[in-house]
Amino acid sequence: MLLKTPLHDFHVRHGGKMVDFAGWELPIMYKRALPGGGESGGIQDEHKQVRRSGGIFDVSHMGRVNLRGRHAARLLERLCTRRIRDMAQGQCRYSLVCNEAGGVRDDVIVSRLDDDEFLVVVNASNRQKILGHMAQVQQAGGLSLTIDDQTERTAMVAVQGPRVVEFVGKFSREIPGLKRYTFAVKNLLVVKLMVSRTGYTGEDGVEVILPASMVGLALKLILKDTDPSAPDALIAPAGLGARDTLRLEAGMPLYGHELGEETSALEAGLDFAVTLDKEPDDKGQRFIGAEALLRARDAGGPARRLVGLRLEGKRSARQGMRVLVGGAEAGLVTSGAPSPTLGHPIALAYLSRAHSAVGTGVEIDTGSAGAERLRGSVVALPFYKAPKPAPAAPTPAKA
Amino acid sequence: MPSPADRSYADTHEWHRHEGDLVVIGLTKYAVNALTDVTYVSLRPVGTAVEPGKPVGEVESVKTTSDVYSAVAGQIVETNAAVVEDPSRLNADPYSAWLVKLRAPGAAAGLSKLHTAANYDAKYPTA
Numbered sequence: 001m002l003l004k005t006p007l008h009d010f011h012v013r014h015g016g017k018m019v020d021f022a023g024w025e026l027p028i029m030y031k032r033a034l035p036g037g038g039e040s041g042g043i044q045d046e047h048k049q050v051r052r053s054g055g056i057f058d059v060s061h062m063g064r065v066n067l068r069g070r071h072a073a074r075l076l077e078r079l080c081t082r083r084i085r086d087m088a089q090g091q092c093r094y095s096l097v098c099n100e101a102g103g104v105r106d107d108v109i110v111s112r113l114d115d116d117e118f119l120v121v122v123n124a125s126n127r128q129k130i131l132g133h134m135a136q137v138q139q140a141g142g143l144s145l146t147i148d149d150q151t152e153r154t155a156m157v158a159v160q161g162p163r164v165v166e167f168v169g170k171f172s173r174e175i176p177g178l179k180r181y182t183f184a185v186k187n188l189l190v191v192k193l194m195v196s197r198t199g200y201t202g203e204d205g206v207e208v209i210l211p212a213s214m215v216g217l218a219l220k221l222i223l224k225d226t227d228p229s230a231p232d233a234l235i236a237p238a239g240l241g242a243r244d245t246l247r248l249e250a251g252m253p254l255y256g257h258e259l260g261e262e263t264s265a266l267e268a269g270l271d272f273a274v275t276l277d278k279e280p281d282d283k284g285q286r287f288i289g290a291e292a293l294l295r296a297r298d299a300g301g302p303a304r305r306l307v308g309l310r311l312e313g314k315r316s317a318r319q320g321m322r323v324l325v326g327g328a329e330a331g332l333v334t335s336g337a338p339s340p341t342l343g344h345p346i347a348l349a350y351l352s353r354a355h356s357a358v359g360t361g362v363e364i365d366t367g368s369a370g371a372e373r374l375r376g377s378v379v380a381l382p383f384y385k386a387p388k389p390a391p392a393a394p395t396p397a398k399a
Numbered sequence: 400m401p402s403p404a405d406r407s408y409a410d411t412h413e414w415h416r417h418e419g420d421l422v423v424i425g426l427t428k429y430a431v432n433a434l435t436d437v438t439y440v441s442l443r444p445v446g447t448a449v450e451p452g453k454p455v456g457e458v459e460s461v462k463t464t465s466d467v468y469s470a471v472a473g474q475i476v477e478t479n480a481a482v483v484e485d486p487s488r489l490n491a492d493p494y495s496a497w498l499v500k501l502r503a504p505g506a507a508a509g510l511s512k513l514h515t516a517a518n519y520d521a522k523y524p525t526a
Contacts, residue, residue: 318463
C-alpha cells in the first residue's frame with residue numbers, strides 16, 4: 001500500500017503520471033490534453049519551465065523529523081559531519097550522516113528552530129533508518145530529547161526557478177529578503193508555514209513546510225492568479241523526473257546513486273559538508289565516522305572521485321555502466337540523462353583519481369552486446385549554473 | 400483510447416501489424432507512457448536478420464533505455480528515419496510512428512500467439 005501525500009488530489013487533477021517512489025505515490029511528470037488535440041507537459045517541458053520561470057514540486061515524501069530537548073544539539077553533533085552548535089536560529093545547513101566506516105547513511109538539511117529545537121529533513125528512502133539511528137544514538141548517550149517524526153502530518157513543496165522569489169514577494173515582503181540557507185516561519189491567514197530559501201534544482205527558490213490539512217488552501221492561495229496549465233504560466237507543476245534532471249545538471253548528488261553506505265563522504269566531492277576538524281564533545285566523542293574519514297584523509301585521500309561526464313552523440317549513460325579510460329576500467333556511472341538545458345547527454349561517475357582530471361577522454365560500455373561504446377570526457381561540475389540575477393536597477397537620484 | 404484492432408500486441412509492449420509478407424513493428428501507448436519523453440531511437444540496419452525475442456532496436460527516454468523486440472523471425476527491409484530524426488513522434492502518436500518493417504513470410508503463427516488489442520488493453524490499461 002503506497003502512502004499518499006497531502007497533494008495527491010492536486011496531482012491527479014493536473015494529470016500527474018503517478019509512480020511508486022520510496023513507498024510514496026508521486027507524479028513522475030504531468031500530462032495534460034490540449035484543447036486542439038495532443039498533450040502538453042513531460043519531463044523536458046517541466047525541466048525547462050523551472051529553468052525559465054518556476055515550477056512547484058511535491059516533496060512531502062522527504063522525512064521531516066523534529067528534535068527538541070536539552071540534548072537535541074548534542075545528538076546532532078554526534079550524527080552530522082558539520083558543526084551544529086554554531087548555527088544561528090533561522091539557519092539551514094546541509095550535512096551528511098555517516099556510518100562508523102565513513103560511508104554515507106544519508107544527506108540531510110538541518111534547520112535550527114530554537115536553542116533546543118531542530119528540524120532535520122531526510123531522504124524518503126532513509127527515513128526509518130535515520131529514525132532508528134537517532135533513537136540508538138539517543139539511548140547510547142542517555143540523551144534527553146524528543147524525536148518527533150512529523151512527515152505524515154505535514155506537507156512540503158519546493159517552488160523553484162528564477163522568477164519564484166519575485167512571485168513569493170507578492171505574499172510576503174520578508175521572504176525575498178531571506179538569504180540562501182535561511183528560513184522564516186510565516187503566518188498566511190490561518191496557515192503556519194516554514195519557508196526556507198533552499199532547493200535541489202540549481203535555481204533560486206523556496207521550500208515550504210505546512211500542516212497537511214492546510215495544503216488545499218495554501219495551493220489555492222499560491223496558484224490563485226495563475227493558470228498552471230497555460231504555456232506562459234509563471235509557476236507550473238513539475239514532477240520527480242524533472243527534479244532528477246534538474247539536480248543532475250546542477251551536479252547535486254542523489255542518495256542511492258552518488259551516495260550510499262559504501263560511498264565515502266570524502267569521495268563524493270562534498271568536502272564542504274565534512275568538517276573533519278570538528279571539535280569532539282565534552283565526552284571526547286567526534287561525529288560518527290570521523291575516525292575512519294580522518295584515517296582515509298591521512299592515507300592520502302579517497303582513491304576515486306565523483307566527476308561529471310559530457311558525452312558525444314545522443315545516447316545516455318545509465319547507473320551501473322562501466323567507464324573506461326585508455327581501454328581499461330576506470331569507474332562506474334552513477335546517474336545519466338540527456339540534459340534538457342544543454343542538449344547533450346550528461347552523467348555523474350566515480351572514477352579512479354588518476355583518471356578524474358577535467359579533459360580526460362572516456363568510453364562507456366553500455367552493457368548491451370554488440371553496441372558501440374559511448375564516447376565523452378570529464379568536465380567540471382556543475383554542468384549548469386543558473387545565471388546570476390541582474391542587479392536591481394539603481395534608485396534614481398532625487399532631484 | 401483503445402489500441403488499434405488491426406494489429407497484435409506483445410507482453411514486451413510492441414505492436415505488430417501484418418501486411419502480406421511484411422510485419423510492421425512499433426511501440427504501444429502503454430510503453431511510451433512508461434518510458435516518458437523519448438529522446439533517442441536506434442534501429443538495427445536494413446538487412447538485419449531478426450529472431451523472435453531478439454532486439455530490433457533501442458529507445459531511450461529521459462528516464463531509461465529499453466530494447467524493442469520482434470515477436471517473429473524475419474529480415475529488416477525498412478526503418479522509419481522520421482522517428483529516428485524526431486523521437487518525440489513516438490510520444491505524440493505511437494500507433495503511427497512505426498519503427499521497423501520486417502519481411503516475414505511465416506509470421507502468422509507467431510502473431511497468433513500475441514494479444515488482441517482488447518486483451519492487451521485489458522491487461523495493460525493506460526489510465
